[in-house]
Amino acid sequence: MKICIQNGRVIDPASQLDIDNNVYIEDGRIVAIAEDLAGFDADIEIDAYNKIVCPGLVDLSARLREPGQEHTATIESETRAAAAGGITTLAVPPDTDPVIDTPAVVELIEDRAKKAGRTMVLTIGALTQKLNGELLAEMAALKAAGCVGVSNGVSEIKNTVVWRRALEYAATLDLTVFINAADPWLQKQGSVHEGTVSARLGLSGIPESAETIAVSRDLILIEQTGVRAHFHSLSTGKAVKLIREAQERGLPVTADVSAHHLHLCEHDLGNYDSFSHVMPPLRGVRDREQLKQGLRDGVIQAVSSHHQPLDADAKLGPFAETTPGLSALETLLPLTLKLVEDDEITLHQAIASLTCQPAAILGIDAGQLKVGASADICIIDADVQYDCQPSSFISAGKNSPFGGWLFQHQVSHTLFQGKVVYQRSA
Amino acid sequence: MQSNQLTESGQLRHFLTIEGLKRPLLTEIMDRAEQFSSISHRQVKKVPLLRGKTIINLFFENSTRTRSTFELAAKRLSADVMNFNISTSATSKGESLLDTLHNLEAMHTDMFVVRHDQSGAAEFIAQHVAPHVSVINAGDGCHAHPTQAMLDMFTIRRHKQDFANLRVAIIGDLLHSRVARSQIQALATLGVGEIRVIGPQTLLPRDSHTLGVHVYHDMASGLKDVDVIITLRLQLERMQGALLPSAREYFRCYGLTEEKLKYAKPDAIVMHPGPINRGVEIASSVADGPQSVILEQVTHGIAIRMAVMSMALASQSEQAEIE
Incomplete structure (x- = not known):
């Protein structure tokens, strides 16, 4: 052909x-x-x-819901959506059911993705068995099976000893550790950013310290263990600052931000709009500006979808009882390029943050247009x-707060x- | 999706929150309640305003006082009332909440009076009811309790002539208080000169000042020269643990005693949304003392709820006539 x-x-x-x-x-x-x-x-x-x-997009984190929640979405449905979003490579976090903690699950996902044949689906293996935060997963076997990194997903590792050993072990295997930084106690008490909107709506807040405490702790252990680490979905300006300082000290750390955190803030919750219920939560206006600054400066190298397709019922209820997450594969590109329209970043910065830069974080040969590739x-x-119309998304998840955006x-x-x-x- | 609690002509369609309502409407509610409050003194305590209407008290959270005053208010307006107490555990998922709702709606209900432990629940229900159904918020999580706020305003108006020159202090657990949030919005809308909140940092929301209040951490300065003192209920489960060391220590710092009451103006009134924890938020001698208007608040609750229910259902019939 x-x-x-x-x-x-x-x-x-x-x-x-x-x-x-x-x-x-x-x-x-x-x-x-x-x-x-x-x-x-x-x-x-x-x-x-x-x-x-331009090169096909490389997305650092998208949940396809298979295996485990095929009633919500499948590899077939979501790779179709990825293709419609211009995405040709995506990485899935390990929190499938069963968890990606054995080569068998890696193979299953890769087989289904190959059969669909629309986008490269890479796996991020579990850092601990069943993501329980207690026992290390067989990371060498996972790496051999094709995992491009390891992560504990959004499950916490409360025990600092386990966390340290997990990072050391990953460093031994030269595996990148992908981190969703959140202090479990501060994070779990709330559903929205702790600030003016939580005060007004009477919703329990998640303080920015939920993120900064976790990032600070992790950076100290990254420095001690020498592991290569990537922070997923930063939400606060202060975390950007911590990572900037770490990079200046020469630590091997990278970071991404979700496209929605670059456009939305706590005020978009409006009147308990459950489509704006995401984790980490939408923060203040100043945080959003500092995330953009981080992207401009190169402290944040990638914009990712953090796609989480949900069925309609998951968003039908009083705010705090709804499931956080949004369907984002099909808005990743237009939202990132909207920052170019708004003169926030250059076209080259935008495309780099969607292609070669995330590819470099995954350590793969993708995201480039070169002869032979x-x-x-x-x-x-x-x-x-x-107009963005979530109801006509190809993804099985229509849960997007961007309906009606131009x-x-x-x-x-x-x-x-x-x-x-x-x-x-x- | 956004529910609008006002009809196009600015009448109450639902009553979900004080936020966004204008002063004339709040005044109208109080004026209406003033008319209704005389009914309670008659031999026959009933008017036929809502005859033939069906009102369902849908309580996902326990309540005796609020539910009974809503029930009495509806009965005095001659409506048919049904009470549903549904434990939240049975409807921990949104779809079953909607299922419950649509099932009750199918019984040709005209109004739901809703209490739920989740902030935003009343708004959610209002977004999903049929167009001819009104929703009255009887308390949603930590968000709003607008009828309680209005009966408090009504009580204040009966004792103090002009809202503009008032200094009002709200003491206690603002963080978890739907009552306080609605009170602050109502006081601000009615033009109260100064609204203060008093409490330890653990019980005040971050960025409290954005609610339009002055924050105090001690009673001596917070109560100085105030005209109205509102003490908030402290939930039992919050008295011990990370928010407060003990009920005893809370009473020591923030319990309203006769001694601390002297910081306020001599004619200051003392309010409490109830039920009272004696010896925690307030000393018995103050709760039962001459400056207390706590029982009046309960009485006024019936008239205010009659006012709100009749206004919301009147706007519904008006709407129906137009259609």
């Missing part, structure tokens, strides 16, 4: 490329980025005039105006391993 993507604006942040050109694909790989390729007889021509051609490509319409950027095609896996209908 030969494909030619014609006349697009080809942007590859990894190689600093930004040029109007054609991209030639053969046998699933990029064979040339050029004005012309003699003798290339394309089976499919894709007109990308006035469109951006797998043809994982996202083609973006850069100047369309459309977006300008839209995925028009997604190519995975040289195959067109998504094409927007006209």
Whole structure:
């Protein structure tokens, strides 16, 4: 199969490329980025005039609900949604059911993903068995089975001794540890940010110290153990500051932020809008600005979806009783590029934070447009105006607070391993 | 999804929170209650205003006093009343809460009076009821208890002429108090000059000042020259543990005694939403003393609830006529 993507604006942040050109694909790989390729007889021509051609997106955290909650969503349904969101690689956290703490679960997920064939699904293995926070998981076996890192998901490791040993063991195996930093006691007492909105609505608050205490503790142990670590979904400005200082000290730490934390804050809770119930909670306006600053400065390297599809019932109830999380695969790209529309970050920063930078965190060869690389490509319409309509999401989860938001950027095609896996209908 | 507690013409459709209501409406509720309060002194304590209407008291949280005053209020308006006490454990999931609701709605209910232990529950229910059904919030979690706030305003108005020149102090567990949140909004809307809250930091929400109050941690300065003192109930489970060391220590610092009452103006009134923990929030001598208006509050509760129920159902019939 030969494909030619014609006349697009080809942007590859990894190689600093930004040029109007054609991209030639053969046998699933990029064979040339050029004005012309003699003798290339394309089976499919894709007109990308006035469109951006960039690497397929790499998402550091998306829950697909399989295995364990197939009634909510499946690998089949969610990889379809990922393709529609321009995502060609995604990592799933270990908190499936059963937990990703044995090679068998890794194989099951990879098999199902291969069968779906729309996006690369990578697994992050469990740090402790069943994520119980007590006994170390068989990380060497998980690594051999293909896990790109280890994590305890959102389950806490209360015992500092276990936490230290887990980090040491991961360091021994040269595995990156992915951390959702939250002090369990401070976090569990609330459902929203502790601040003006929690005071007004009478909802129990989660103070910013829930995050900063955990990040501080973790940074000290990262320094002591020498492990490479990544912080998922920062929510507070103070945590950004702590990580900035750690990076300046030379610690091997990276961080991501969810697209929704870059756009929403505590005030978006409005009148108990359960779609804005997320964990970590939406913080103050100042936190949101400091997260953007962190992204601009490179303290935060990646924007991730933190996709959590839920069924309709999960959001139907009094606020604190609803399940936190939002369906985010299909809004990751338009929300991140909205920051470009708003002059918050440059187009190159935006695309880098969605492609080569998260790929580097996962330690994989993806997120780049280079000759010889797998043809994982996202083609973006850069100047369309459309209302976000969660009810027409491809994902099984329609739980999004962005309904009615006006977006300008839209995925028009997604190519995975040289195959067109998504094409927007006209 | 947003429920609007007002109709297009600005009448009460639901009564969920004081927030967003204007002063004339709060005054109208109190004026209406003033008319109803005379009924309680008649031989026949009934008016036929809500004859043929069905009101369901839907209580997901235990209550005797609030539920009985709502029931009495409805009966004095000649409505048919049913009481449902549903333990929250049976409806820990949203869908069964909705199921419960729709089942009761199918009995051609005109109004739900709802109490629930979750903040925002009344709002949630109002978003999901049929268009012809009114919802009255009888307390949702730590969020709002608007009829309690209005009966407190009514009581204050009976004793003090003008809200504008008043200094009001609210003492105690503001963090968990739906009563206090609604009181603060009502006092502010009615133009009270100064609203103070007094309590230890553990019982005050962070950023309390954004609610429009002045924060005090000691009774001597907090009560100085106030006209109205509102003591809040301290839930038993919060007296011991991480929020407070003991009931004894709370009483020592924040219990309203005759001695501490002297910091306030000599004609200050003392209020409490009830039920009282004697010797914890308030000394018996103050609760039963000449400045206490605590029992009046209970009496006024009936008139206020009659006012709110009749106004909400009147706006419903008005709406029905338009349609």
